[in-house]
Amino acid sequence: MNIPSNLLYTKEHEWAAVAGDVVTIGITDYAQGELGDIVFVELPQVGDSVVKGDSFGTIEAVKAVSDLYAPVSGEVTEVNDDLADTPEIINQSPYDEGWMLKIKLSDPSQKDDMLSADGYKKLIAEG
């Protein structure tokens, strides 16, 4: 399982890449594996606000539907439009082509609440 060391993680299996006050988010390799074949995602639009810990969208796999939870609060500045037609890229490339949103942080201190790669690894190992 792939858990890149340069990213931050949440207990809800999202990852976040922080660059200044912009955070790119997606779901982890573990999460896509557990979900199985993803058939579409429902995401907010550019300009929408997301709130840390709240559901910002849903992800439908063949088997089941899951909520997506925002790792940080802020305004959506970019949405990965490729996911509308090819949601399977989340399965194939969860950390790269399968990114979901870019969020402009409203409270930069929130990034400290996320887990390191090691912390996330431990979380998964504990089940």
Added chain:
Amino acid sequence: MEMTEPKKTALYDIHKALGAKLVTFAGYWMPVQYQGIIAEHRRVRSTVGIFDVSHMGEFALRGPDVERFLNKITINNVAQLEVGQVQYSAMCYPEGGIVDDLLLYRFEDHYVMVVNASNLEKDRNWIIEHVPEQGVDLDDISDDITLLAVQGPKALEMLQPITDPDIAELPYYRFVEGDVAGTPAVISRTGYTGELGCEIYAAKSHSRELWNDLIEAGEKFDIQPIGLGARDTLRLEMKFCLYGNDIDQTTNPLEAGLGWITKLKKGDFIGRDAIQAAKNRGLKRKLVGFEVLEKAVPRHGYFLYKDGIKVGEVTSGTHSPSLNRGIGLAYINKNHWDVGTEMELNVRGRRYPARVVETPFYKSK
């Protein structure tokens, strides 16, 4: 709920080595997927796949009164079942609800009833409760049998060279006793996918060699192991009922679309009076197929609305890999169940346009 360790089929280690995702289902560790549901689904629709469904239950029934008893406890007409033939049937409660759906095999001197794993104990108790004191012997042989399904347009072509006797001319819902690559087996022209294929019953002690021989014979058709996930999407595209989703104690066979196996004129059977009464009153709801016209996936328990009024409840739903859209089965109220009726599916508070469609959803080529 009893907290017992899940059981393993004889092929558990093989599934594990193949990298299957294993889940507990009906008290067994079962492979839910290997490569992914969509890829496995397409494999079965395009060439051939192999399923370990050894969790299914099998009861052998014999004795001088066995035919009479089976005709009493099942809803199809056992008197019409010939030696070497398989019958799709069900057991019902006196109130008309369904105990389980099942396959009944007629051998020379006995019958075998194949039941859902999740209902095994309930079914066994139900039979024991109704079996006469003399004249019928029940033997639960579930733990002795490995059941492998080989399904897909290339399934018969693949099985033909390793199967004795010849199965090329074996009709649908017939079976033969013979061998598969040297393993003694019951070879049945049945399945749960809508494709050509067989279900193969063999002694548990032969499981691994049978699996390996089938994989080897299927290599040139790119055979792949298929998990329960794709088994569900495949059966749903055919509108084959799944007990616990589409049928249960609260549904009668007529509203479930199983009138074709409900032989009300065959003589008395458990549930007949209630089912006949329901028929006389006229059905209030019916299990039909629907598709979603926008991107949404129906799930068990979602509701369907027409002009703001609830008209149906989804019993099974998925994203159809063949049709690439959301499909489902739902009990729809009278006046709304005709093919073409437009309605709305409520998905977590949002409404999506949906439409009642002909089933099966998928027509095999």
